[in-house]
Structures are given as structure tokens and as C-alpha cells.
Amino acid sequence: MLKDRTAVIYGGAGSLGTGIARAYAEAGARVFLAGRTESTLRKAAAETGASYDVLDAEDEEAVEAHAASVAERAGRIDISVNLVPRGDFQGVPLTEMSVEDYTRPVVRGIACQFLTARAAARRMTAQGSGVILSLNSGSANGSPMMGGTAAADGAIDALIRQLAQEVGPSGVRVCGIWTAGVADSLTPEKLSAAGAPAMDEAAVSGIVAHLDSLRMTRRSPRIADIAALATFLASDAAASITGTWINATAGMFAS
Structure with missing residues (x-):
């Protein structure tokens, strides 16, 4: 489907970036990963056959x-995908959140999406x-306890429509x-970085359940699902x- 295309994936060393890179490569694209951390980029590139640049x-x-x-x-550049982490902080009521934690992801x-x-x-x-x-969580449609994620998603939603x-x-x-809560991308480390308390794998499994x-389908999206959609x-x-x-939340909300 992507024969002879060139794709750049920003924030490409994460689990979703790696999954999309693999799907793009299998579909015939030449893939470039970009991100801040060379060690994780190198690992993702080795797994997918992509090139990488620290950026x-x-x-x-x-x-x-x-x-x-x-x-x-x-x-040429045929495909550009932005998956760069924004420093989202969640799980705290807005009345208790600092302005820095709220505005940082926005x-x-x-x-970085604009650039x-x-x-x-x-x-x-x-x-x-x-x-x-x-890609974002669709939280602009209404999600309590998501902090600045909703505002950041709303801004990016508008950017994409205007640029198009x-x-x-x-x-x-x-x-x-x-998409939100991609099941096999959730780890104790990732959830902790977003403001969740320390937890083990069993606790993560409980969150996924x-x-x-x-969800309407009673099944959370998987990395392969999102990678297939991104390829299409x-x-x-x-x-x-x-x-x-495209609403790929498996029915977390209707749209």
C-alpha cells in the first residue's frame, strides 16, 4: 500500500511509533524515525528496519x-506522523492542578505539531x-480528570482541520x-509519567480491564489496530x- 513512499515518524521510538514504523515498512515505505533519545531510537530502528535521527x-x-x-x-517526504509526547499530567481535578501542569501539554x-x-x-x-x-486521545470531546489533555487535543484537532x-x-x-488507552502500549512507567501512582503489571491489567x-466493543484498541489504520x-x-x-477509541465515545 505504501510502496516507494517515504515516511517520517516524529516521536517514533515509543510503542505506537515502533508499531506504525513496522507496518509502514511492511507496506513498502522507507521509514525515518525522529526523537530525542538515541538509545530508544536505535532499538526501534533495529526492530523495524527504519533509519533514525535524534531531533x-x-x-x-x-x-x-x-x-x-x-x-x-x-x-521526497510522502508521509509525516507526529506522536511526540507532550508531558500530559492527569488524574488531578482542575481545581487542584497547577497552571504549569495544565498548560504544558497545550x-x-x-x-511541535505545528512545526x-x-x-x-x-x-x-x-x-x-x-x-x-x-494522533491524540479525542479528549476535546469531553473527558474529566484529564487535565490539559483536553485543551491540547482540542488545539491539535483545530490545527489539522485548518491545515487540511x-x-x-x-x-x-x-x-x-x-485513540485512548491502547492496551499493549500501557506500562507502569508510562502511567506514572502521566501522574498515576506507582503500580505493578497487575494494576495495569486492572486499568486495561x-x-x-x-468501550462499546468491550475491547481496547491494540498497537496493531492503530498501525493498520495509520497505514490505510x-x-x-x-x-x-x-x-x-477518525474515532479509533473502540467506542469510548460516539462521534
């Missing part, structure tokens, strides 16, 4: 230089084709995936889809 997606000059470098090495999230999407769009509009993908309108006439599609119970959206099979968000 801070909040550094405007570095993002632009990296996009130019990928285009030079590969000849500022970081919209800045990477802009760098890709500049090159894609010039070549007359390309796909820009984003502006670059669509040049042959570039822009869309996003809503609870999330399962909240990046392919010509999705040529009519742009300016929208």
Missing part, C-alpha cells in the same frame, strides 16, 4: 533542517502530494486518529479522507 521537535530550526535532510536523502503539543506539520506541508505542496497524520483546508488544493491530505468495560490513512485507499479525525 527535538520543539526546535524550529532543527525540525526544518531535518525535513530538508530527509527530502535530500530520500528524494504549549508543547501545539508547537512538524509545517515542515512536511512545505515539501508536500511543492511536490503536489502527501499525507500528514496526527489550506493545503488540500495542492494535493496534500491532513487527518488524525483519536476497566477501560475495556467503558497514508495510502491511496484513503484518497477521499482529509480534514477530519
Whole structure:
């Protein structure tokens, strides 16, 4: 589905980034992973056959230089995916949350999404084709105890729709995936970083079971599910889809 395409995955060393990179490579794409930590990037690249570059997606000059470098090495950029962590902090009522914890994911999230999407769009509009993908939890639809996640998601939702309108006439599609609580991506370390108390694998399994119970399908999404959807959206099979968000929450909410 992605034969001879070039894909850049920002924040590509995480579990979702690795899963999408693997799916893209299997579909025929040449994949470049970008992120801040070389050790995790190296591991993800070894698992997927991708190339990797150390990059801070909040550094405007570095993002632009990296996009130019990928285009030079590969000849073009066909797919851009942003999975960069935003420093979300959750599980605390808004009345008890600091302004720093609330605004951090909003500022970081919209800045790095804008920078990477802009760098890709500049090159894609010039070549007359390309796909820009984003991913968030869909919390802008209403999610209590999610802190600044809802505001960050809302800002990125709006960015994707606006950018799609502006670059669509040049042959570039822009869309996003809503997904929350991808079961096999949840770890004690990841949950702790988001503000959850220390827990073991049994506690994580309990969280996944609870999330399962909240979904219409009674089954939380898996990495492979999201990777398959990201592959479809990046392919010509999705040529009519742009300016929208695909609800891949397994029915966490209706849309």
C-alpha cells in the first residue's frame, strides 16, 4: 500500500511509533524515525528496519533542517506522523492542578505539531502530494480528570482541520486518529509519567480491564489496530479522507 513512499515518524521510538514504523515498512515505505533519545531510537530502528535521527521537535530550526535532510536523502517526504509526547499530567481535578501542569501539554503539543506539520506541508505542496497524520486521545470531546489533555487535543484537532483546508488544493491530505488507552502500549512507567501512582503489571491489567468495560466493543484498541489504520490513512485507499479525525477509541465515545 505504501510502496516507494517515504515516511517520517516524529516521536517514533515509543510503542505506537515502533508499531506504525513496522507496518509502514511492511507496506513498502522507507521509514525515518525522529526523537530525542538515541538509545530508544536505535532499538526501534533495529526492530523495524527504519533509519533514525535524534531531533527535538520543539526546535524550529532543527525540525526544518531535518525535513530538508530527509527530502535530500530520500528524494521526497510522502508521509509525516507526529506522536511526540507532550508531558500530559492527569488524574488531578482542575481545581487542584497547577497552571504549569495544565498548560504544558497545550504549549508543547501545539508547537511541535505545528512545526512538524509545517515542515512536511512545505515539501508536500511543492511536490503536489502527501499525507500528514496526527494522533491524540479525542479528549476535546469531553473527558474529566484529564487535565490539559483536553485543551491540547482540542488545539491539535483545530490545527489539522485548518491545515487540511489550506493545503488540500495542492494535493496534500491532513487527518488524525483519536485513540485512548491502547492496551499493549500501557506500562507502569508510562502511567506514572502521566501522574498515576506507582503500580505493578497487575494494576495495569486492572486499568486495561476497566477501560475495556467503558468501550462499546468491550475491547481496547491494540498497537496493531492503530498501525493498520495509520497505514490505510497514508495510502491511496484513503484518497477521499482529509480534514477530519477518525474515532479509533473502540467506542469510548460516539462521534
